[in-house]
Amino acid sequence: MKNGDHLFLVDGSGFIFRAFHAIPPLNRKSDGLPVNAVSGFCNMLWKLLKDARNTDVGVTPTHFAVIFDYSSKTFRNELYDQYKANRTAPPEDLIPQFGLIRHATRAFNLPCIEKEGFEADDLIATYARLAEAAGADVTIVSSDKDLMQLVTPKVSMYDSMKDKQISVPEVVEKWGVTPDKMIDLQAMTGDSTDNVPGIPGIGPKTAAQLLEEYGDLDTLLARAEEIKQQKRRENIIANRAQALLSRQLVTLRTDTPLDVPLEDLVLETQDGPRLIAFLKAMEFTSLTRRVAEACDCDASAIDPATVPVEWGAEAHGPDLDKDEAPGPGTEGASGESAADAAETLLPTASADGYEPAQLARTRAARFSGQPIDHSAYVTIRDLATLDRWVADARETGLVGFDTETTSLDAMQAELCGFSLAIADNARDPSGVSIRAAYVPLLHKSGVGDLLGGGMVEGQIPMRDALSRLKGLLEDPSVLKVAQNLKYDYLVMKRHGITMQGFDDTMLMSYALDAGAGTHGMDSLSERWLGHKPIAYKDVAGSGKGAQTFDMVDIDRATAYAAEDADVTLRLWHVLKPRLAAEKMTTVYERLERPLVPVLARMEERGITIDRQILSRLSGELAQGAAAFEDEIYELAGERFTIGSPKQLGDILFGKMGLPGGSKTKTGQWSTSAQVLEDLAAQGVPLARKIVDWRQLTKLKSTYTDALPGFVHPETKRVHTSYALAATTTGRLSSSEPNLQNIPVRNAEGRKIRTAFIATPGHKLVSADYSQIELRVLAHVAEIPQLKQAFADGIDIHAMTASEMFGVPVDGMPADVRRRAKAINFGIIYGISAFGLANQLSIERSEAGDYIKRYFERFPGIKDYMDQTKAFARENGYVETIFGRRAHYPEIKSSNPSVRAFNERAAINAPIQGSAADIIRRAMVKMEPALADGGLSARMLLQVHDELVFEVEDAEVERAIPVIVGVMENASMPALSMKVPLKVDARAALNWDEAH
Numbered sequence: 005m006k007n008g009d010h011l012f013l014v015d016g017s018g019f020i021f022r023a024f025h026a027i028p029p030l031n032r033k034s035d036g037l038p039v040n041a042v043s044g045f046c047n048m049l050w051k052l053l054k055d056a057r058n059t060d061v062g063v064t065p066t067h068f069a070v071i072f073d074y075s076s077k078t079f080r081n082e083l084y085d086q087y088k089a090n091r092t093a094p095p096e097d098l099i100p101q102f103g104l105i106r107h108a109t110r111a112f113n114l115p116c117i118e119k120e121g122f123e124a125d126d127l128i129a130t131y132a133r134l135a136e137a138a139g140a141d142v143t144i145v146s147s148d149k150d151l152m153q154l155v156t157p158k159v160s161m162y163d164s165m166k167d168k169q170i171s172v173p174e175v176v177e178k179w180g181v182t183p184d185k186m187i188d189l190q191a192m193t194g195d196s197t198d199n200v201p202g203i204p205g206i207g208p209k210t211a212a213q214l215l216e217e218y219g220d221l222d223t224l225l226a227r228a229e230e231i232k233q234q235k236r237r238e239n240i241i242a243n244r245a246q247a248l249l250s251r252q253l254v255t256l257r258t259d260t261p262l263d264v265p266l267e268d269l270v271l272e273t274q275d276g277p278r279l280i281a282f283l284k285a286m287e288f289t290s291l292t293r294r295v296a297e298a299c300d301c302d303a304s305a306i307d308p309a310t311v312p313v314e315w316g317a318e319a320h321g322p323d324l325d326k327d328e329a330p331g332p333g334t335e336g337a338s339g340e341s342a343a344d345a346a347e348t349l350l351p352t353a354s355a356d357g358y359e360p361a362q363l364a365r366t367r368a369a370r371f372s373g374q375p376i377d378h379s380a381y382v383t384i385r386d387l388a389t390l391d392r393w394v395a396d397a398r399e400t401g402l403v404g405f406d407t408e409t410t411s412l413d414a415m416q417a418e419l420c421g422f423s424l425a426i427a428d429n430a431r432d433p434s435g436v437s438i439r440a441a442y443v444p445l446l447h448k449s450g451v452g453d454l455l456g457g458g459m460v461e462g463q464i465p466m467r468d469a470l471s472r473l474k475g476l477l478e479d480p481s482v483l484k485v486a487q488n489l490k491y492d493y494l495v496m497k498r499h500g501i502t503m504q505g506f507d508d509t510m511l512m513s514y515a516l517d518a519g520a521g522t523h524g525m526d527s528l529s530e531r532w533l534g535h536k537p538i539a540y541k542d543v544a545g546s547g548k549g550a551q552t553f554d555m556v557d558i559d560r561a562t563a564y565a566a567e568d569a570d571v572t573l574r575l576w577h578v579l580k581p582r583l584a585a586e587k588m589t590t591v592y593e594r595l596e597r598p599l600v601p602v603l604a605r606m607e608e609r610g611i612t613i614d615r616q617i618l619s620r621l622s623g624e625l626a627q628g629a630a631a632f633e634d635e636i637y638e639l640a641g642e643r644f645t646i647g648s649p650k651q652l653g654d655i656l657f658g659k660m661g662l663p664g665g666s667k668t669k670t671g672q673w674s675t676s677a678q679v680l681e682d683l684a685a686q687g688v689p690l691a692r693k694i695v696d697w698r699q700l701t702k703l704k705s706t707y708t709d710a711l712p713g714f715v716h717p718e719t720k721r722v723h724t725s726y727a728l729a730a731t732t733t734g735r736l737s738s739s740e741p742n743l744q745n746i747p748v749r750n751a752e753g754r755k756i757r758t759a760f761i762a763t764p765g766h767k768l769v770s771a772d773y774s775q776i777e778l779r780v781l782a783h784v785a786e787i788p789q790l791k792q793a794f795a796d797g798i799d800i801h802a803m804t805a806s807e808m809f810g811v812p813v814d815g816m817p818a819d820v821r822r823r824a825k826a827i828n829f830g831i832i833y834g835i836s837a838f839g840l841a842n843q844l845s846i847e848r849s850e851a852g853d854y855i856k857r858y859f860e861r862f863p864g865i866k867d868y869m870d871q872t873k874a875f876a877r878e879n880g881y882v883e884t885i886f887g888r889r890a891h892y893p894e895i896k897s898s899n900p901s902v903r904a905f906n907e908r909a910a911i912n913a914p915i916q917g918s919a920a921d922i923i924r925r926a927m928v929k930m931e932p933a934l935a936d937g938g939l940s941a942r943m944l945l946q947v948h949d950e951l952v953f954e955v956e957d958a959e960v961e962r963a964i965p966v967i968v969g970v971m972e973n974a975s976m977p978a979l980s981m982k983v984p985l986k987v988d989a990r991a992a993l994n995w996d997e998a999h
Contacts, residue, residue, distance in 0.1 A: 086199050410552040421442055497604060617758055725739050884918040
């Protein structure tokens with residue numbers, strides 16, 4: 005190189021992560037290969053090559069190279085084995101794209117450079133210094149602060165996302181020091197992403213002030229005794245060695261051995277046909293067209309088959325095990341921050357001092373600034389118009405989607421129509437405009453035949469409309485955005501359409517804000533868009549005047565339905581950047597979104613029940629309740645309506661004058677379950693009998709009487725509905741019917757499970773995690789005794805009893821073990837002495853002694869609880885081991901009872917939530933594992949820590965090891981548990997016998 009030359013060095017790893025987080029999920033149509041990062045990378049590289057003269061750099065390069073990280077292990081790991089130790093595995097959808105991006109670089113006829121044992125930054129530093137010494141200018145295409153130490157009058161950086169050049173003045177403005185002092189500044193501040201320790205308590209501003217005063221790190225360390233602030237002085241002195249180590253870690257090597265000489269980085273002319281062949285193989289239509297125009301090539305004449313096989317679907321990249329990178333939402337391999345990645349969708353927001361809510365509101369302002377105009381919505385009544393909308397959706401690669409039906413039951417609802425919303429200029433962050441339409445399919449008039457009305461004219465025949473819709477919804481290259489997608493997924497699946505490539509705004513909100521608000525579309529719209537959507541009752545009526553949606557006037561239906569799709573797509577633009585910026589992408593993409601099709605298939609399968617067993621149980625429960633009623637009347641001394649809270653309260657606290665009574669706002673005595681349990685614990689026989697009577701009557705009304713009414717008229721099976729976003733901790737809930745609250749600790753509840761049966765030729769297999777929450781507690785709280793006991797397979801409750809009460813495990817009395825079990829599980833839920841006393845029927849003082857002794861024997865648990873409460877008070881949330889956040893905004897409430905409740909919930913959430921995350925991962929992994937094993941077993945139910953399957957008799961022995969293996973290894977490879985997970989699985993003809 006020589007004076008006048010200009011070298012561009014592209015931080016390829018930074019480009020990868022910016023591209024991956026900026027572009028919505030995108031899959032190659034022909035085989036489903038994820039290619040969103042490849043697409044974004046190619047577009048960014050093409051723009052840089054073609055527009056360099058028109059950017060802030062203002063020059064066309066003469067030399068050019070793209071530099072990548074070779075692996076996560078470098079010479080720095082020999083200096084410090086914890087360097088980058090907290091980096092997680094790359095997102096699953098990104099892994100196949102690493103190799104393809106390297107092939108893309110070569111297709112652009114550009115040097116693709118990496119070096120084993122060194123980071124990309126070291127190669128960039130070496131090339132930059134060599135070029136500078138030769139008299140050339142250098143532009144490093146990156147915004148990574150680690151590279152700012154290289155900036156000189158001849159070497160600058162360029163942030164392509166912001167079109168901003170970073171020279172010496174910009175470094176000084178941002179960090180308060182000149183580039184030559186950036187090494188010392190970073191050595192002092194450390195880097196949590198790369199696990200560079202630095203000096204605790206020293207931030208960038210303090211470091212800049214100290215460097216201005218003392219000149220450099222060596223001088224500062226030598227004169228540390230002169231520092232006036234005591235804590236700062238002590239920190240610096242105590243961490244001297246740590247600071248020097250950190251300086252070694254952050255200093256970029258400028259003598260990296262180069263496999264490709266500097267002279268070989270000359271920018272070659274584009275090989276148009278070669279690049280077009282690659283882009284066509286990737287199925288990047290728009291970029292292919294632009295490249296063909298620029299290169300004056302006939303793209304149609306270029307056969308992708310001319311592309312080497314290594315560029316096709318078979319090659320997911322060389323040595324991918326080398327490419328470790330942070331998961332979505334963390335810093336990229338080049339130190340690229342999640343907020344920076346989010347800026348590709350929201351360039352107006354600053355990553356510095358980033359506030360997630362502010363970013364979302366800034367994004368929302370683009371949409372809320374222009375009120376939604378219902379008159380602009382379109383009713384699509386013919387195939388030609390629908391075809392145009394479908395084509396536009398394919399072109400943009402992004403579409404909002406919603407269905408309108410006659411019922412909330414996805415298994416029985418009739419499809420009345422669907423709505424679409426399209427974001428024009430969806431890939432252009434400078435401005436997105438949204439248009440929406442409704443396609444009516446089954447709307448009826450109020451007059452007509454005896455069934456209540458004839459079909460309204462001007463609707464596309466159902467079969468024709470669905471044939472067009474099928475191609476769009478099953479195209480993985482077009483991202484479908486819906487709210488509560490599982491419902492729409494199941495409705496469409498019943499019509500022969502399996503949706504692929506989707507996002508769910510409800511689950512995005514849930515991943516971001518669980519516990520901090522509700523996640524319904526109306527609530528999210530008002531919160532983020534400042535818009536109150538049309539209420540369903542306003543178009544379909546309510547109460548006796550309610551009608552099904554197929555009877556709604558089409559114009560009114562269009563305003564309502566198109567708005568749903570419109571608002572949903574606007575919410576996506578608000579919430580998507582927050583996932584990356586708040587480091588919640590991994591939670592959403594690994595724990596939330598993949599579960600949608602899994603649960604939809606489980607709901608569709610349903611489970612068989614035996615009506616005769618339920619009928620017999622109803623009779624038995626009725627007899628048992630009647631017997632309790634006679635005893636209750638005798639104890640009360642009169643007959644009364646036991647189910648009436650007022651009459652019951654008057655008996656207990658009026659007539660009998662029992663202690664502990666309190667009145668509700670209406671002036672009635674409270675007869676809640678807790679009140680009755682407290683009285684029963686105090687030895688009041690009447691209270692105990694009423695508790696037992698309530699339990700039997702509830703089982704009868706909720707299950708034995710009600711379950712037959714849930715049998716589907718066509719499938720003859722019961723189909724529950726699972727809610728993914730109903731709890732703060734990540735636990736699933738079920739409804740219509742609720743199969744998760746059937747009691748299993750009493751004989752009556754277990755009898756109800758006998759009515760859930762396998763179809764002929766099959767068995768039900770129940771696989772249940774053993775004491776998973778205690779295992780999670782041992783993992784997160786680092787309790788040596790618990791960890792060892794689980795590792796050795798010891799009875800954990802007997803071990804606890806032995807530790808606490810000094811009783812040998814062998815021959816331990818059952819009541820002693822029972823007390824230890826109650827304490828073990830009670831501690832997880834933050835049980836109080838009062839609660840434990842009620843549960844064990846002992847004095848509160850004795851219960852308090854048990855809890856005190858428990859914490860003395862297992863001090864780590866008390867430490868965990870205290871640390872968790874402190875973290876929750878400071879941050880407003882707690883996290884599971886998978887990074888899910890449970891928010892508790894009222895944990896600082898001035899109301900002691902509210903505050904105490906939130907503290908107990910915050911202690912429990914990381915444990916219960918982690919257990920929920922583990923079983924979610926198991927469910928996502930289960931179906932592929934069963935298919936790989938050649939098994940036809942079908943997952944039917946999820947009940948807290950248990951999965952229920954229907955398995956052919958001949959497959960049971962092969963299926964159980966596969967099921968157990970998936971569940972016991974569900975946390976891998978993302979997380980290695982410090983205690984083994986254990987799953988018990990059995991097969992039987994009914995659910996109770998299998999459990």
